[in-house]
Amino acid sequence: MIPLSWYLVVAAALFSIGVYGVLTRRNAVGVLMGVELMLNAVNLNLVAFWRYVTPTKMTGQVFAIIVITVAAAEAAVGLALVIAAYRTRRTVNVEELDTLKG
């Protein structure tokens, strides 16, 4: 039997890789991909806890499906924003999209 902590360590590694991708990518699409990776790590945690702690209730899976829904909405709006920014500014480099910087 696989211990629960193995899943948690894999999810922690996935989350850290996502953090690295979000903070280092210069392309806005790359940043969004890092966010998706972090959301996946969270979902892995939710499902692992569901299976090991409360397998008779469906709370964990329901929560994971809600997170997937929010992630899909976030991806759609985020990529629409990237395309809108590209259309007006001709760039998707997050270092050049700094108009709001004081």
Added chain:
Amino acid sequence: MLLRLIFVVVSAFTLGFALLMVTARSLFHSALAMAASFLGVAALYILLEAEFLAGVQILIYVGAIAILIIFAIMLSRGTMRTAEPVVNKQWPFVAVVALSLFGLLAFLVSQVAWPARSAEPMGDPIAALGKAFVGPYVVPFEVASVLLVVAMIGAIIIAREKE
């Protein structure tokens, strides 16, 4: 024992492609590595006996979101000059932060006595999930539907061509 071996192989696949995703020079390779990594997460869901979520993961992440991201890359192509680095100047600092975050989380996980797998899911988990969505969780379910509609309309309005 065999189950643990499968888990290690699947995890190595997932994390390896995730690392490739954040380090690949070409954004296209990055997107394909992301799809492979999501496929690995779906395999982990199957190991956790959440078959419905594995199917949802493949349909939404490997299917829809990967395609959406590849579309966005193609629509905004040619802006990133290939000679420039794909990561910003703070990457060594961020690498240290991400590694210490992982170290901290792994340390915390190792400090807790986690419960072993005790009960088995009762009956058909997919039927139970469907009943949960129209029973105790009907409000979150409806809110998620409204959120999807709002996000879809918003995405169309933001991305459409201005006359």
